[in-house]
Amino acid sequence: MVEMLQKDPNTYSDRYYMKLFNLVRGGNYGVITTAGDLWRDQRRFAIHVFRDFGLGKGEMEQMILKEVDSLLTGLDSQIRGEPNVEIDLPKHIDVAVGSIINALMFGYRFDESNVAEFYALKRLVNHQLDGSWPILLTMNNPELFKHLPFFRTELKNYIAGFNQILDFFNERIAEHQCQMDKLGEEGWREQPATDYVFAFLKEKGERDASGEEHTFSTAQLKNMCLDLWLAGQETTSNTLAWGIALLLHNPSVLSQLYKEMGKVFGNDQRLITFADRSQLPFTCAVVNETLRRANILVNAIVSNKTTREVVVNGVRIPKGSPVLAQVSAVNYDERVFENPRQFNPERFWMKMAL
Template sequence: FFSKNVSCIMLLPVVLIDSAGVLLFGYLYRLTKPQKSDPPCPGSDPIIGSFRYLERPLYRFMSERFARDHLVLFFLGPTRMYYLNSYAAFREAMVDNAEALSGRVTQKPIELLIGSNGGLVGTDGELWKQYRRFTLHTLRDFGLGRRGAEHCISLEAEELCSEIATRGGSEAIDVNLVLGRSVSNVICQLVFGSRLASDNPEFERILDAFNEFTANPRFQEENFKALAFLPISSRCTPLMRLLLKLPGMQGIIEKMNYLLDFCQQQVEAHAAEMPEAGFSEARDYIEAHLKHQQLNQQTDDNGADLFTNKRLGMAILDLFLAGTETTTTTCAGR
């Protein structure tokens, strides 16, 4: 009788672990199983979702496989993703229902790595609204989207043509490099107030780091995986920390920290030159942000806690990520 009780006690942990595993598998299976009322789906497996059913490029696969469907469902891990497969569906979502669909996923990994959320892309709610309003207002004041920025763009176009002409066809030219430098100079003049891409010999390394984020398929794949398990890992901080230690994620974290350090150095350099009375007239985005911070602190405005130097660095990073590679790719005709 005693030996039977001991055997039962020893088997209890095994039974509990097996039961927990079955329940977890069943939960994940239900998460990744399309319902009858859902849009069409290319297929889905428990835990990994639709990864093995999708083909590259995704837009071509969706348009050919689901040519008659305006909305397609697929899964990134346990996360439901809805693909707008026609102009009519896109317009209905982004124009007719813009207010309802304007939210963003909370960037829990960024908070764990940096100790703060911020930027223009990965934020939501009041913080995003304040930064979006401030950034649009500031960039418009500097002439972006108007004739005011024409001189800056014309100058960089002349420099680009001059550099290409200097080579004289004697050697092969990396078009992406020279275009990327010219585009970055336009952004640098708006953000930093200088042609940093040409004046700083280290900027090519910085530009390469930006391109790693936006153009490297390996980095995009790792971001894809992180996004897939974000809903589950964001509820469990230890699991999130474990995912961030994976080899693929370490490369992304290293590049991101390098770029954030660079942006933060520019913020500190501008802050050191700021008079006690503040800038009378802001010459670039950083000075406008520092002036806005000082004004909020003096008036005890509610936005005083939202606008910080760390969030300024993150906003600068987003401006470069959003502008440099996309504009360079468009100009290069890729």
């Protein structure tokens, strides 16, 4: 893993993708399963847009904190109304995370008036991600399996499910395009982008007008929306849910966390910000240990690919071979972390405190 990620990253920098992905996406689109010029162009644009929206700055943090405040206010209200009520906390976290992603992509958050929209999309995505053994078998050669009756039906249903997800994104893209059409070319050129879809459509319009070849298309946009949702929603929600569960099952850690926050903030009830991290070494250690123990990307299906033939520990790996950094092998390795199944932030605490 050190060889792949640190010593010789260029040899492992190409992207390996399952052929089924291109089938369900309608071609080579998005950034999760693409490589080359398209990947570089689209990744560069997405980073540029999100930086304009405040990525790594106070603006985006304020948007996130606003959603955190809404989440906590809602939970507090529910508890005050019925003190012994059972709360499905991951469900509330899901909506909060989904609101942040949706605001970045489409310019609006989820609330009581439209939360059904979030749950509809989440059900569709979860159903597709759950997969089934026939679909897993067809990942690398759908063209062969689609001729077999049983697999043909499974593939048809799987593709139809993804089409429903892409249709969801298409509807929001169409709404943005309609707004741009009303503004007219001069209007949308002068209008500052307030979300990713609007920024993408502006870039597409400008490149179309220039007559140059480019990678900005509606098909690419809807697949970018899919990638942003897949990359941000489940990973963030699951990590937060794991963190809360681990703290509930380790009250001594929770007590120490409260103690540190009380020492730093006293009676100040404000939300913690990224700027506070230097004063909160134990809190940072809890975050790191949560990421290690939760280990949510245990079976990532997105692999890299070798750009040349390479020999690793005496084993020859041909050019074009898929390679996957199995991070869980390190996270749960007793040679790296003593008692790896134990939730113990003190592994990182001393490093953070130095």
